[in-house]
Amino acid sequence: MLDDFLIRAALAGVGVALAAAPLGCFVVWRRMAYFGEATAHAAILGVALSLALSLPLVPAVLGAALAMALAVSALSGRGYAMDTLLGVAAHTALAAGLVAVALLADRGAARLDLMAFLFGDILAVNRADLAVIWGGAAVVAGLTAWRWPSLLMSTLNPDLARASGFDPRREELGLTLALAIVVAVAIKVVGVLLIAAMLVIPPAAARPLVRTPEAMAIGAALLGAVSALAGLWVSFLLDTPTGPSIVCVAAGLFLFTTAAGGLRGRV
């Protein structure tokens, strides 16, 4: 069954949707969308790193994303507004990564299809990639399920979490780590430029339909998985790039649920 590239692509897309859903909820609740963007863009630096040092791709991307997330966290609150800082970090990482990859490719270090890293190449996913994606999804789902109450309380109010005996800074660190994992496993499926879309759009699409945080995480997972499968189908039918097709379907779902929620609110 796994011999069919379409089946592998479908499994990869669903795996990324499941990994991104619970984490994406926290990204939305904590207003970290731009933080997710900066972390995702750092992945291209990881690609350069893996080329330069002949490292395997996933650990290199994981390391670069984590380093970026930690650097931005450490720099926050030192004179610049957070969105300025993230704007500088996100675009610098992307630009520097592209320059570094071009330099390395010029030297003949490797031939690579830059487009595959920027927009993903879901149809080229192999069995090893699938193992990485589903392993990463399992780690992220396990981490968020394990820390769920304290993550929720830290998100509501850090002092409230502290009074209940949790350490909000540790929870934040856990989220950062999970974010780096999602970036590393999603790069092959949707690419650097659209990872943040998979984090933010499915939870935002689920929001008008739900009344509790748990329902939102589950709704985001379902809508994300539907987007992945429908996007794959659309790209097959219309011969369009798969990653962007998945994101377009997710955006369509967002428009639909938001309109439906607005109508329901008016009645």
Add this chain to the structure above:
Amino acid sequence: MTAPLIRAENLSVRLDGRVVLQDVDFEIRSGEIVTIVGPNGSGKSTLLRALIGAIVPARGRVVRAPGLRIGYVPQKLAIDASLPMTVQRFLNLPRRIGTREALAALDQAGVPDLHDRQMADLSGGQFQRVLLARALLEDPQILMLDEATQGLDQPGSAAFYRRIEAVRRDTGCAVLMVSHDLHVVMAASDRVLCMNGHICCEGTPEVVASAPEYRALFGTGTGGTLALYRHEHHHSHDHDHPNPHPGHAHETET
């Protein structure tokens, strides 16, 4: 005498390079109701946050009884519109409780029909009651309230403090609160702390109200309590005794 639930020794806190608290010594024991008063920016909330461990002190230390259960009601809790949260779900944080227990808690808090509502849709008074109900579900040994009656009208805040006193009576937990509702709070407290970056004066409400340090911060030279009553008169029109006798603070409310 029992060991203190929380003790601060020689506590100093800096925030953004500014000294907010200096050399604060403080302790609170089981069953005590202690109120912190002081002008804006005097470090009241900072002291509370340092006591729960949310701020690392620059000097000194905070000692909490091992395994201390704190019920904390923050000054404000802004729930992002993107975060769906029913009252029922909120009461289940951090510990899962049954629906029956949640309904009973809301009943006790005087807001029985809210369990299915979204937190974001509650009025100020309902929100404060739900926050308090959640804090009480943690079965706290100490209840910490940071300006918990902000946004409540006078009867609302009087009812809120009556409930706090009832909770102390029923559960024996200590209560530490920061407040602006000076005369209501003073009546309910065993001990009042008057702060302005450090502890200016401390003692029973009567002692603090007549202390020169307190008058320097709040009074207008006519005697602490009296000045407070005059201050309150700017805001309410239902008092018919314009010159109450100082020292009878606890008879005029409740």
